[in-house]
Amino acid sequence: MQAWTKPDIPVVPGPARRLRLYDTASRGLVEVPPPVSTGGGTARMYVCGITPYDATHMGHAATYVTFDLVNRLWRDAGYDVHYTQNITDVDDPLLERATATGVEWTDLAAQEIQLFRDDMTSLRVIPPQHYIGVVESIDLVANAVEDLRRAGAVYSVDGDLYFAVKSDPEFGAVSGFDRDTMLELFAERGGDPDREGKRDPLDSLLWRHERPGEPAWDSELGRGRPGWHVECSAIALKYLGMTFDVQGGGSDLIFPHHEMSASGAQVVTGEHPFARAYVHQAMVGLDGEKMSKSKGNLVLVSKERLAGVDPMAIRLALLMHHYRTDWFWMDSDLTDAQARLDVWRGAIGRGSGPDGASAVDAVRAALTNDLDSAGALAAVDAWAEGEGDDHEAPALVAQAVDALLGVKL
């Protein structure tokens, strides 16, 4: 699937810093890639993509901007970034929305994916090298299910194929949740713990056999369509391989999705871990509730753009919040962000300013410390409000704000 236009990324002089991120699995900061990475000069990341409807709300945007910071910091440190992102362009919620709105599910997916591309382009998010839809990967996913079957991890319930979670000794290592929490979240997030005939209520659907009126594809597994989690195991394994550096997504994916995707890949390969670090964006809400399609309380990037809001102000509004702290979207954030943008643009228009190299290092220090974006913004604020006679500073700071924060001044 076609991704989107890559923004230009200036090279910023001065020493880069190594990135540490909070890893959900080990509940601590980890350096990614590890200092003596076996991967040489490459850094590999998989970020779960959208299910293409109601795109792109500010929760989606927060997630993709967060992992764009990781991408930018790795490039700043000289890594060759291998970035893969999927698109869940066939799944129950998409089919339900298409039926509810009386449109062909393929048309809904196509228009929402295009909207997402436009939004990502306007927010200057660097596109993944591999932007992979499930529909174009049916054989890849079916082969992964076949691999799981050969590993003895698959059984059938009335023709639907399930993953036996007990086949992965590492199951539970991603989330660290207790069983009750797992059962509750599994039921809330698309699982079917109470289905008759399952060996373990937590076993997850790998392949849904064809039902009348539902899309289905021929495969060695029979006619049907993929379950949700295995798609991300299969796509990450094909385009990144095992033990890539970062598996990213929102915190609502910790369980079951990232747990199951990791387990599936671990059983297919017999290796672990699937990812070195599992990194999660906290939830963005509106008026006291999580922003989500099911609630319909969405603030869309495209709506703000069409209303004439500068996408760089939207990006700054997102960066005002730490990625690991749940927050609520406020229109006042946008006003504050626009004001900050005006101050910064004014400051780089001056002939000189305070020492540029130390301001840039302060931005690098904040961002590489678990993406302390608010700290990075404060460092630029301090530079913009200061006085000085460093004539190279305005250009240098503008380059760093563009390359590291993704904000074009």
Ligand SMILES: Nc1ncnc2c1ncn2[C@@H]1O[C@H](COS(=O)(=O)NC(=O)[C@@H](N)CS)[C@@H](O)[C@H]1O
């Ligand atoms: N309110 C929110 N705040 C922060 N992130 C969110 C929010 N809602 C969704 N996300 C994140 O946005 C990304 C896309 O969400 S999604 O459209 O529902 N799609 C999916 O979760 C699957 N297609 C992943 S394979 C996911 O990483 C999800 O965790």
Ligand SMILES: [Zn+2]
């Ligand atoms: Zn995923």
